[in-house]
Amino acid sequence: MRLLVISLPRTGSTSFSKDLAKKNDLTFVFEPFAPMAKQFNKSKNFDSDYSKENVVVKTLINDEYGIEWLINLCKSFDQVFLLSRLSLKECIESWAFLNHKRNETIGFDFETEYYWEKTPNYEEAESQIYRWDNKLNELSKKINTPILYYENIFGVNNNTLRKGDKKFNRKLI
Secondary structure (H helix, E strand, O other), X not given: OEEEEEXXXXXXXXHHHHHXXXXXXXXXXXXXXXXXXXHHHHHHOOEOOOOOXXXXXXXXXXXXXXXXXXXXXXXXXXXXXXXXXXXXHHHHXXXXXXXXXXXXXXXXXXXXXXXXXXXXXXXXXXXXXXXXXXXXXXXXXHHOOOEEEHHHHHOOOOOXXXXXXXXXXXXXX
């Protein structure tokens, strides 16, 4: 079984993908198309071979890959999950904060606990998230796959300390 998760950043997609992999006895592959993916996967002890069978591949939607590339990628998987957030404001806040802290704090990554505060890169993050959300919606229509939402999977947890991976209870496959 080959599963693909395409998401906006900060939507719980890593937790969701890891859980899919664990529940279905599949290998988890983290963002294999991202810059420095092999180095990151090695440091986190994640597999980086997205071409093998029995795998859950998680990737972020971004400006680097167009809709047609994503559609073709989807064709090589048995099932595709698209993830976003109902609250794009909270997605923007989390994305801006992560990128700002990553640049100023050694060791800060997507799994680090934090309290949110507005950062100087907020407007840039806002532009990215809205652009990528539009792209995700376009992809959803073209591949006829509904978008799943963070709040429906993990519950609403506004402006609180992020506590690493969260479990989801819905059976999706």
